Amino acid sequence: MSDFWNQKYAGDDYFYGDAPNDFLRSQVFRLRPGARVLVVGDGEGRNGVWLASQGFDVTTVDFSEVGCEKSRALALQKNVSLTTHCADLLTWDWPVATFDAVVSVFLHFMPADRRMIHAKMQAALVPGGWLIIELFHPNQLAYTSGGPKNREMLNTSAELAGDFDALDWWLIAEGETRLEEGPGHAGMGFVSHAVGLKISIIDI
Numbered sequence: 001m002s003d004f005w006n007q008k009y010a011g012d013d014y015f016y017g018d019a020p021n022d023f024l025r026s027q028v029f030r031l032r033p034g035a036r037v038l039v040v041g042d043g044e045g046r047n048g049v050w051l052a053s054q055g056f057d058v059t060t061v062d063f064s065e066v067g068c069e070k071s072r073a074l075a076l077q078k079n080v081s082l083t084t085h086c087a088d089l090l091t092w093d094w095p096v097a098t099f100d101a102v103v104s105v106f107l108h109f110m111p112a113d114r115r116m117i118h119a120k121m122q123a124a125l126v127p128g129g130w131l132i133i134e135l136f137h138p139n140q141l142a143y144t145s146g147g148p149k150n151r152e153m154l155n156t157s158a159e160l161a162g163d164f165d166a167l168d169w170w171l172i173a174e175g176e177t178r179l180e181e182g183p184g185h186a187g188m189g190f191v192s193h194a195v196g197l198k199i200s201i202i203d204i
């Protein structure tokens with residue numbers, strides 16, 4: 001499967017551009033200065049590198065070797081440092097209660113894998129840590145701006161929210177948006193996105 005992504009990233013250009021995702025940019029004000037941020041499925045590094053440029057302590061994971069190399073090149077070009085793991089998230093040894101934020105942008109899985117990965121993201125957060133997540137909605141099947149063509153890999157915001165049982169939601173939404181993210185995501189699209197805060201105290 002990483003071959004699929006290696007081929008997409010094979011060109012000299014950045015397939016999703018080198019600017020951060022708009023939703024991430026709009027939500028980053030919630031993070032404290034210097035926060036430890038885990039960016040999962042970071043591809044060619046546009047989001048991780050931008051977060052590092054904002055002063056965050058960034059760790060990224062992606063299983064595309066080409067994507068990881070391009071992330072490192074982008075970090076060098078922007079003169080920032082970050083930790084990049086080239087690993088499969090399905091088998092990665094996920095840290096627990098380690099990050100002040102987890103960022104997931106257009107990372108899609110089949111349902112059982114998605115629920116497992118989302119549980120790992122939640123567990124990776126410290127209490128009081130933020131999840132910032134955006135992915136394509138099933139309505140995206142009617143658009144030509146990118147994303148998987150399999151309904152099972154696309155999620156409503158309600159499906160997304162249902163995967164997390166230890167977050168207080170600050171924002172859950174779905175709707176049409178214009179994507180200007182390189183040749184990979186270009187034009188109108190339909191997304192689900194959410195921001196949640198990991199609860200600190202569980203009332204019994």
Ligand SMILES: C[S@@+](CC[C@H](N)C(=O)[O-])C[C@H]1O[C@@H](n2cnc3c(N)ncnc32)[C@H](O)[C@@H]1O
Nearest residue numbers: 005016041042043062063064088089090105106
């Ligand atoms: C649609 S791209 C999005 C890339 C990046 N988040 C962005 O918005 O520019 C999805 C990314 O998820 C990565 N990915 C998919 N499945 C993965 C897995 N099991 N482990 C690690 N990375 C994975 C792919 O390599 C690809 O870079």
